[in-house]
Amino acid sequence: MDTDRRRRLTPDERRSQLLALGVAFLADRPLDDLTIEELSARAGVSRGLVFHYFGSKQGLHRAVVTTAAESMLAASAPRAELDPLDRLHDTLARIVTFVRDYRGTFFSLVRGVASGDPVVRRVVDESRDAHAERVIAAFLDLGAADTPMLRVALRSWVSFVEEVLIETTEDDTADADEVTRFLARSAQGVVAALAEPA
Incomplete structure (x- = not known):
């Protein structure tokens, strides 16, 4: 008999499984x-x-969405040793790769905000905020002024990114590098628009 199959999992191992x-x-x-x-x-x-x-189906959904969101954040964690623009590009490239590798999971995360469960919505919103903060940090490192409008603009840009990723992943027409470059340029365009005179 296979001893690995007979070994009892610890509670943490079972929950992780x-x-x-x-x-x-x-x-x-x-x-x-x-x-x-x-x-x-x-x-x-x-x-x-x-x-x-x-405890319940709702508790299961909350835990699964939290785990999926944490996985995406971990997979795209910024590399501090890179300069801000390279860090932004690298992070976006890893997000694009994650979404293409785990498209169903990503779609469930993005659509999880439509869930009637306020905890699931909060987890998704917190994940979006974390992604936005990473992008904001890169632009602050580049010398952008930390204004409320910068934060609003880049948080809104995260929603734009989600839609671009859904569209380009569902039909597989766009090359991953092309999508990454477009997203990086669009973030720079959003920040540049804040500095332009009326």
Whole structure:
């Protein structure tokens, strides 16, 4: 017998396994389709065990969305050793790669804001804010003035990025490098527009 299959998982390992399966589920199906029954069947565990870790379908959705959002943030973490423009380009390139590799997960995250669950919406909004703060930091390092309008503009730009990624990933017509360059230029254009006289 395979000793790895017989080894009992620790509670943290089991929870991580269930979350990984939940995030993987998003690759092909929307968040609303993820149920306690579906996850327990995929994991080969009882429904009661899934309830033990997440309490409800809503609790499961919250945990899965949080894990997916954290994965995207980790995959695109800025590299501090790069100069600001290279850091921006590198971060955007890794976001584009993540979205193309995990398109279903990304779509579920972006559409998660339509969920009726305020916690899921908050997780998605916090993820957007974190992405915006990374871009804001790059432009502050380039000498942009830290104004409320800069923050509004770049937070709005994150929503624009999401739409570009959905459109270019769904039809696969645009090259990843082309998308990355376009997004970097669009961010620079937004910031440049703030400095232009009326």
